[in-house]
Amino acid sequence: MKALLLTLSILTMTATIAHADNIQQIADAKAINQQQLWPKPANPIAKGSENSAALKVVQNFFAAYGKGDLNEIKKYVADDVEWHIPGRHPLAGTKRGIKEFSDFFALLGRAAFKAEVMILAANDTYIIDVHRGFSNLQGENIDLNWILLYQVEDGKIKRVQNFSGDLYASDAFFNQFAKSLGAK
DSSP states (O other), X not given: OHHHHHHHHHHHHHHHHHHHHHHHXXXXXXXXXXXXXXXXXXXXXOTTOTTOHHHHHHHHHHHHXXXXXXXXXXXXXXXXEEEEEOXXXXXXXXXXXXXXXXXXXHHHHHTTOEEEEXXXXXXXXXXXEEEEEEEOOTTOOEEEEEEEEEEEETTEEEEEEEEESOHHHHHHHHHHHHHHTTOO
16 A cells, blocks of 8 residues: 555655646747747858759748649649648547648648748759748637758659757647637
8 A cells, every 4th residue: 555655655756846837838839939039041042052943842831832822832742742740639640641631731821821932942852841830710820930841852852851940839729720710
């Protein structure tokens, strides 16, 4: 019985410490993801990347995205694209193929999700994009830094992996957004 009580006491203490750590991690993520700490440079293209054909594909993709033109966006994406969205929300996971990709980006449009590029760096195959991703829908908003790693093959975006500056905040935003759409 004493061993059981000691085990329960240790588990309770561990859970309390983990909860406190979690609260601190959330506060830290919010503190570092402040827009004023990450000003947009006049030229986001990393020196030496300006002649990359792969980079031009991603730049064209961003230009079409900025206009909200899904048909134009699809011109820069492979039919068998794999686009990974991190998190634990209904929109998370890997979007496989142009249909899943298009459906996801149509939803992003409904979320009024915007991207402001901070830096693009590239070689012939890979592009690293760091951008401020934000939305300010009524009752919902997000404003975070994101890092995306693109792989370009045959002049099209083949694969992308997203990294959120604050996974807790992005989960909360996309869970709320999905709920507003009636998703569970």
